[in-house]
Amino acid sequence: MRKFGFYPRLAARSLRLNGKFYLPYLLSGTVAAAMLYDILFLNMNRGVAQLKGTNAVQGLLGFGAMVVALFSFALLCYTNGFLMKRRQKELGLYNILGMEKRHMGRLLLWETVYAALLCAVGGLLLGVLLSKLFLLLLCAVMQAEIPFGFEVPRDAVLYTAAAFGGIFLLNYLLNLLRLNRVKPIELLHGGETGEREPKTKWVLTLLGLVTMGAGYGISLTVSDPVNALMLFFLAVILVIIGTYCLFTAGSIALLKALRKNKKYYYRTRHFTAVSGMLHRMKRNAAGLAAICILSTMVLVTVSTTLCLYMGVNDILNRMYCRDVQTYVNRGAPEDLPKVKALYERKAAELGVEMKDFAALCFYAPAADYANNRTDVDPYLERANGADVVGDPNDGPLRVYVGCNLAPDADAGLFAASVEVGTRDLDLSSSWSFTDDCRAGRTDFWASLGGFFFIGLFLGSLFLMAAVLIIYYKQISEGYEDARSFVIMQQVGMTEAEVKDSVRSQISLVFFLPLVAAACHTAGAFPMTKKILLLFGLSNTGLFLLCSAATLLIFAVVYYCIYRLTAREYYRIVKR
Amino acid sequence: MSLLEVKNLRKVYTARLGGNGVEALKNVSFAVEAGEFVAIMGESGSGKTTLLNILAALDRPSGGRVLLSGEDMAGVRERDLTAFRRDNLGFVFQDFSLLDAFTVRDNIFLPLVLAGKGFEEMNARLLPLAQALGIGELLDKFPYELSGGQKQRTAVARALITRPAILLADEPTGALDSRASESLLRVFESLNEQGQTIFMVTHSVTAASHAKRTLFLRDGMIYHQLYRGSRTRGEMFAEISHTLTVMSGGENGHA
Numbered sequence: 001m002r003k004f005g006f007y008p009r010l011a012a013r014s015l016r017l018n019g020k021f022y023l024p025y026l027l028s029g030t031v032a033a034a035m036l037y038d039i040l041f042l043n044m045n046r047g048v049a050q051l052k053g054t055n056a057v058q059g060l061l062g063f064g065a066m067v068v069a070l071f072s073f074a075l076l077c078y079t080n081g082f083l084m085k086r087r088q089k090e091l092g093l094y095n096i097l098g099m100e101k102r103h104m105g106r107l108l109l110w111e112t113v114y115a116a117l118l119c120a121v122g123g124l125l126l127g128v129l130l131s132k133l134f135l136l137l138l139c140a141v142m143q144a145e146i147p148f149g150f151e152v153p154r155d156a157v158l159y160t161a162a163a164f165g166g167i168f169l170l171n172y173l174l175n176l177l178r179l180n181r182v183k184p185i186e187l188l189h190g191g192e193t194g195e196r197e198p199k200t201k202w203v204l205t206l207l208g209l210v211t212m213g214a215g216y217g218i219s220l221t222v223s224d225p226v227n228a229l230m231l232f233f234l235a236v237i238l239v240i241i242g243t244y245c246l247f248t249a250g251s252i253a254l255l256k257a258l259r260k261n262k263k264y265y266y267r268t269r270h271f272t273a274v275s276g277m278l279h280r281m282k283r284n285a286a287g288l289a290a291i292c293i294l295s296t297m298v299l300v301t302v303s304t305t306l307c308l309y310m311g312v313n314d315i316l317n318r319m320y321c322r323d324v325q326t327y328v329n330r331g332a333p334e335d336l337p338k339v340k341a342l343y344e345r346k347a348a349e350l351g352v353e354m355k356d357f358a359a360l361c362f363y364a365p366a367a368d369y370a371n372n373r374t375d376v377d378p379y380l381e382r383a384n385g386a387d388v389v390g391d392p393n394d395g396p397l398r399v400y401v402g403c404n405l406a407p408d409a410d411a412g413l414f415a416a417s418v419e420v421g422t423r424d425l426d427l428s429s430s431w432s433f434t435d436d437c438r439a440g441r442t443d444f445w446a447s448l449g450g451f452f453f454i455g456l457f458l459g460s461l462f463l464m465a466a467v468l469i470i471y472y473k474q475i476s477e478g479y480e481d482a483r484s485f486v487i488m489q490q491v492g493m494t495e496a497e498v499k500d501s502v503r504s505q506i507s508l509v510f511f512l513p514l515v516a517a518a519c520h521t522a523g524a525f526p527m528t529k530k531i532l533l534l535f536g537l538s539n540t541g542l543f544l545l546c547s548a549a550t551l552l553i554f555a556v557v558y559y560c561i562y563r564l565t566a567r568e569y570y571r572i573v574k575r
Numbered sequence: 576m577s578l579l580e581v582k583n584l585r586k587v588y589t590a591r592l593g594g595n596g597v598e599a600l601k602n603v604s605f606a607v608e609a610g611e612f613v614a615i616m617g618e619s620g621s622g623k624t625t626l627l628n629i630l631a632a633l634d635r636p637s638g639g640r641v642l643l644s645g646e647d648m649a650g651v652r653e654r655d656l657t658a659f660r661r662d663n664l665g666f667v668f669q670d671f672s673l674l675d676a677f678t679v680r681d682n683i684f685l686p687l688v689l690a691g692k693g694f695e696e697m698n699a700r701l702l703p704l705a706q707a708l709g710i711g712e713l714l715d716k717f718p719y720e721l722s723g724g725q726k727q728r729t730a731v732a733r734a735l736i737t738r739p740a741i742l743l744a745d746e747p748t749g750a751l752d753s754r755a756s757e758s759l760l761r762v763f764e765s766l767n768e769q770g771q772t773i774f775m776v777t778h779s780v781t782a783a784s785h786a787k788r789t790l791f792l793r794d795g796m797i798y799h800q801l802y803r804g805s806r807t808r809g810e811m812f813a814e815i816s817h818t819l820t821v822m823s824g825g826e827n828g829h830a
Contacts, residue, residue: 262694271681271688279676487672491733492661492686494654 007103011110014090020475021086025079026118028468032072033123033164034130035461039065040156041131042138047147057142057450064454068461069163073170075465078290080171082472084178091179101179108175116168120161127160128152134457141309142449143442198282200256201249208245215239219527228530235527239520243292248285251512255281268497272488273505276481287473288513294466295517295558296524298459299550303521304528305455307546308535312448315536319444320437322356322402324415327435331399332428333361333388339401342421347403350414354403363394399432411438448535463554467561474506474565478572485573499570506569510562518551576645577606578772579630579741585638586625586795599625601795603639607741607774612767614775614786616815618823622795623776627745630774632660644740661686665734665742669749671726673718673733680714683732690737700736708732708762724755731762735771742766744775748782760785780819784811793822 015022042048043061051057091104099107132150139146215238222228255278259265265274277284326343328335340359347354405411415436422432485498493501529543537543584603589596599622607613617623628634629641632648641648643663651659666672673682680701687697705711708728718726727747734742744763748756756779764785767773775786783789785808791799799818803811 266684266688266694266697268689268691271685272676275674275676275681484674484676487674488685488689489657490666490668490672492657492689492737494657496654497689 007106008110011107011114014087014107015111015114018083018087021083021472022115024468024471025076025083026115026122028079028464029072029076029115029119029164030122030126031464032068032075032461033119033160034127035457036065036068036072036163037124037127037156037160038131038134039068039457040159041127041153042134044153044156045135045147045151047149047151048135048138050147051139051142051144051446056447057138057453060447060450060454064458065159067458071461071465072163073167075468076167077171077174079468079472080174082476084175086476104179105176108179109172112168112172112175116165119168120164123164124157124160138450138453140449141452142446144446144449198252198278200253202253204245204249205253208242208248208250210242211238212242212246215242216523219523219525222527222530225530225533228527229534232527232531235524239296239523240293243516243520244286244289247289247292247516248282251285251288252278252281268493269500269504272484272501273508276484276505277509280477280480284473284509287469288509291466291469291473292513292516292520294462294469295513295554296520298462298466299517299521299547299554300524300528301455301462302459302554303543303547303550304532305452306550307532307543308448308537309452310546311532311537311539311542312445314539314542315448316441316444319536320435320440322358323404323411323437324418325400325402325435325437326418326422326432328399328427328429328432330396330429330431331361332397335399335425335427335429336361336401338425338427339399339422342418342425343401343403346414346417346421350410350417352405352409352414355405357403359401360399361388362398362400363388363392363396402437412436463557470510470561471565471568473509474569475572478569482573498573502570502573503566506562506566510558510566514555514558521547521551577642578609578611578644579607579774580642580645581605581630581639582642583639584626584629584636584641586622586629586634587637599795600629600636603792603795603797605790605797605800607772609740609772610767610770612763612773612775612785612787613790614777614783614788615790615792616777616780616783616819617792617798621792623792624745626792627743627776631664631666631743632656658690661690661737663740665737665739667727667730667734667742667744667747669746671718671723671730671750673726673729675718678715678717679710679721679729682718682729683714683736685733686737697736700738701732704732704735707765722755723751724758727751727755727759728762731759731766735766740772742771742773744773744777746777746779747775748777748779753781756781780812780815783815784808789815791818791822798822 039061043058043065049058094104094107095101131152136146215235218231218235218238222231255274258270258274259278264270326339328339336359343354343357343359405414415434419434422434485493485502488501489495489498525543525547529540532538532543582604584600585598586600587596587598603622603626615623615626625634629636632651635649648659674685677685683701683705684697687700701714702711705714708731710725710728710732713721713725713729718729721729727750731742731747747763748759751759760782763773763775767787773786775782777783784803787803789801789803789811790797791801799822801811801814801818806814
């Protein structure tokens with residue numbers, strides 16, 4: 001045996017032979033690498049940096065890159081663990097044939113090297129190809145001009161290669177650890193041992209109910225937006241824990257209860273489905289919970305960012321209903337004429353014509369302070385010629401003055417000179433400011449467009465992960481169930497009944513996470529609605545519509561995945 | 576009329592890419608009367624499995640006919656075959672073929688659930704059967720908690736709960752130790768005494784010596800047959816061994 005050449009060739013062969021399992025792993029690794037490169041590319045691209053209002057967006061992109069990297073790590077570790085479990089028998093056979101563990105280590109090393117090279121190189125190529133497309137997409141949603149040129153930032157390439165190199169190195173070390181822990185006989189029988197029926201776990205069920213209840217409780221009771229933002233991640237973590245516990249323990253309790261009901265249980269359709277699910281629930285539950293959580297992440301991320309994006313005009317009309325606006329917080333009625341006069345003076349000095357001039361004193365209800373200044377009607381639109389709106393008992397007084405300018409007039413210059421002017425006015429409040437709302441609008445479009453982009457980007461990453469987990473679940477269960485279906489056909493199950501029973505089992509398993517994800521999204525609704533208030537969006541109808549549309553599209557995509565993987569499952573079971 | 580009649584059965588396997596076909600069964604004819612316990616012996620490659628698969632309606636013959644209670648099995652439509660098999664034939668396999676996900680009770684219930692029977696009826700059928708097979712205490716256990724003999728008796732119970740005309744057993748003692756084999760064969764004998772027709776394919780001389788009649792299959796043909804008659808099991812064992820020795824000697828058939 002030649003020292004060099006044997007293991008590389010054996011590794012290549014085993015990758016090829018296990019193609020059905022390895023291909024999705026390599027594919028998702030490649031796509032994850034491409035996505036990491038692209039988000040880093042956008043973060044480092046000089047063209048993007050020069051766009052207006054991209055400071056916030058670049059911060060977001062940096063954050064997004066971190067999420068992509070961490071998430072890729074979790075996803076590839078999970079998939080790798082699954083693959084190793086499936087290959088125990090093959091490795092056991094090598095072991096019996098005289099391959100020592102260190103030789104197997106070498107085999108695994110080569111496999112890892114191939115996988116890492118394929119994913120990193122393929123991912124970078126794909127990423128470079130797609131980078132311009134993503135750039136166009138980002139500019140489109142930010143309503144920004146598209147920068148010329150094509151670049152491949154060196155750092156983006158390096159970071160991506162380093163991140164994926166690290167991920168695969170870690171996977172390799174984990175595999176070595178796994179290899180060292182098992183005995184050859186276990187390797188040979190791996191994944192075949194008769195599994196005990198799970199016990200009903202009341203403590204876990206209770207824990208699940210408590211954490212889930214607490215998570216939903218926070219969402220339903222939180223009163224103001226700032227608290228909502230702070231408590232959001234706590235609620236998310238509680239619901240994730242609750243989902244895991246309830247899928248693990250709750251489903252077992254539920255299935256056992258179903259089995260107790262003789263009339264229900266002893267039907268062709270339910271008989272095999274209930275017992276089959278109960279049998280594998282222990283392993284199944286974690287996968288189902290992961291699918292559920294990923295689906296929820298897709299739904300919440302996409303629906304909120306979509307809603308923000310769709311509601312930009314809403315927000316802008318509230319925040320910036322004139323081209324230039326001045327706002328005096330806790331002012332006095334005497335301030336109003338001073339600011340009015342300042343506007344007229346500056347307009348004359350700069351030679352610009354004021355249009356739609358509006359000014360008023362507004363007694364803001366205390367509740368408006370608790371929320372956000374943008375979470376109320378556009379005050380200026382209420383003026384209608386009146387100087388004072390509201391009742392002094394309602395709350396503190398705010399002074400608003402604003403006007404539109406001719407399209408060719410310099411709103412920035414006008415706003416700046418008014419801003420300087422207010423400092424000499426001796427107003428009753430020291431907190432006042434003047435906005436150039438035209439610039440404000442551009443910035444806002446840019447940052448909300450960036451949000452939407454990141455939402456879609458991460459949403460598709462989560463979706464890919466969910467698809468991958470579903471695929472692996474289906475094929476591994478197909479191989480497990482093939483024997484059972486042969487037996488059932490021997491005992492007298494027709495092919496049609498087999499199909500029916502498979503459908504009943506798969507669809508239960510499949511749509512449980514979807515329904516749970518829809519519930520979670522609905523449960524998060526009150527909280528995300530309050531968080532959207534921070535961005536100035538109060539249009540609940542729009543948010544409902546966006547959530548419903550996202551859910552609908554997601555359900556369609558999910559159904560397609562279901563059909564595709566169910567077909568794969570049939571093929572394995574039928575043989 | 577015999578319960579099972581096999582007339583001039585032929586089965587040819589053709590290679591997918593042309594070439595010569597392999598004739599697994601050449602010209603097999605025999606009859607099984609109601610209440611018989613028939614064993615069929617032969618080396619691997621003699622056509623045992625092919626024969627059993629055709630009797631089980633899992634495979635179609637290339638020529639000849641199989642009649643069950645006078646009804647030609649070739650006349651049963653493809654989609655009715657499963658129900659036909661379920662209602663007329665009970666199967667016991669070498670590897671038990673129990674489902675890990677089901678308790679012993681549910682494994683036995685499986686064919687009845689598939690036939691759409693209600694729980695009360697299934698339970699009424701199960702209890703006497705489980706007592707007779709000595710698995711009454713094990714009904715709530717799972718297959719992995721059972722010994723080989725207990726698993727095979729569970730499989731027998733599953734085969735019998737539909738009250739089939741014939742119990743087809745494929746190497747039922749193949750995976751059992753000698754004590755468990757002995758106990759299972761006693762079960763077969765006592766079932767047969769109560770009137771159950773049994774057709775068993777086996778390698779084991781011991782197993783065959785429990786049957787009332789033994790057919791010997793060689794190269795796709797019935798080579799010989801032995802009736803137990805009034806012989807003791809020991810005598811039968813010797814007789815079968817002798818026949819096998821002669822058969823492997825390569826003499827031509829004299830059935």
